[in-house]
Amino acid sequence: MPLKVLIADKLDPKTVADLEAIGATVRFEADLSADDLPGSVADAEVLVVRSTKVTAATIDSAPNLALIVRAGAGVNTIDMDEASRRGIAVANCPGKNTAAVAELTIGLLIAADRRIAAATADLAGGRWRKKEYQKAHGLLGRTLAVIGLGAIGRAVAARAQAFGMNVNAWSRSLTEERAEELGLGYAPTPEAAVAGADAVTVHLAASGETVGFFGRDLLEAMREGAIFINTSRGEIVDAAALRWAIENRNLRVGLDVYPDEPGGGEADYTNREFASTLAAATPHIGASTAQAAEAVAAEVVRIVRAYVETGKPLNCVNIRARSEKDVSLVVRHHNHVGVLAGVLDELRNSGINVEEMENTIFSGASTASCTLKLDTAPDQASLERISAGEYIIQSGLK
Secondary structure (H helix, E strand, O other): OOOEEEEOOOOOOHHHHHHHHOOOEEEEOOOOOOOOHHHOOOOOOEEEEOOOOEOHHHHHOOOOOOEEEEOOOOOOOEOHHHHHHOOOEEEEOOOOOHHHHHHHHHHHHHHHHHOHHHHHHHHHOOOOOHHHHOOOOOOOOOEEEEEOOOHHHHHHHHHHHHOOOEEEEEOOOOOHHHHHHOOOEEOOOHHHHHHOOOEEEEOOOOOOOOOOOEOHHHHHOOOOOOEEEEOOOHHHEOHHHHHHHHHHOOOEEEEOOOOOOOOOOOOOOOOHHHHOOOOEEOOOOOOOOHHHHHHHHHHHHHHHHHHHHHOOOOOEOOOOOOOOOOEEEEEEEEOOOOHHHHHHHHHHHOOOOEEEEEEEEOOOOOEEEEEEEEOOOOOHHHHHHHHOOOOEEEEEEO
16 A cells, blocks of 8 residues: 655655655645644654644544654654654654755844844835944954854854854864864853854754753853854743843844744744844744755655665654663574564563564575564573574574
């Protein structure tokens, strides 16, 4: 039976034809909202979303759903706990929008420095204020602090360096040696990074550890009148603290992300008073360029194709990380009916759970090797019974 795919967001139209070419049946309903989704997923086996929220209600309304593909990097719009509880894989498309987000970050930085939005508003209102807007500092020779040095952070740093800026960086994993390799100044703490910077840009992933990461203390550590840019996630910055910093530290702020973002592509934005205090602002469009859209769409197709061909999704983000305590049993065997059933019976009788299993057939199809990930190591007697089984060549732990 063809795999049933529901695309519930705007995506490169070519995606439909590419998915159909690998044998999928595709419904393309780009205007579905988070509230509409539960009523539209009943027969879907694969759900592709971009910004539409996938709630527990949606997941619980999809009895056949096996894979959710986020056409982007972050998965904070998907109820990950519910997906994992239901045994549904969640995959993402990391790195495909790196250039797009980095470009917008630099755009907001320039817009904040040159006060482009305010100048545009004055011109639209019939006011020619050349004396006021020629007071910009400029970026050449100034210092940018990059907080978070993943792919986007590095791309922003490279672009800022091309403008002649000095770039300092902080990341939990960044070392002095790595910073030197990248031509960046090393900051041992976020406070050290922002304290000497003329501008600060945030590129942290959303997690329990980063919610409210930029609070009043860190914002207060910035230079008065500095520029602050956030194109990562709205919840990383404490909204009340940011308002305080704008009012009391004269921070010039450029944002693409907000803690109170409405769902969907078209909606009312009620926090107009806060928006009016920003030097530059965009409605979470950082990842949205034609180039990024094409790259993301191609990655969606690649993920679904791999799932069709192997049953395993690429870029799966809700698979349990393996630990040093995990046990692998490797069984080399002749390729006969019932061989692995005997192994599984022995493990079940020993109270051992098989968490993962992969069987590889060798050339000629007469022998195979099976790797079983176990929650507990079998005792010696159990291992001997497995090794003594009919058609077993050899077995052992690794």
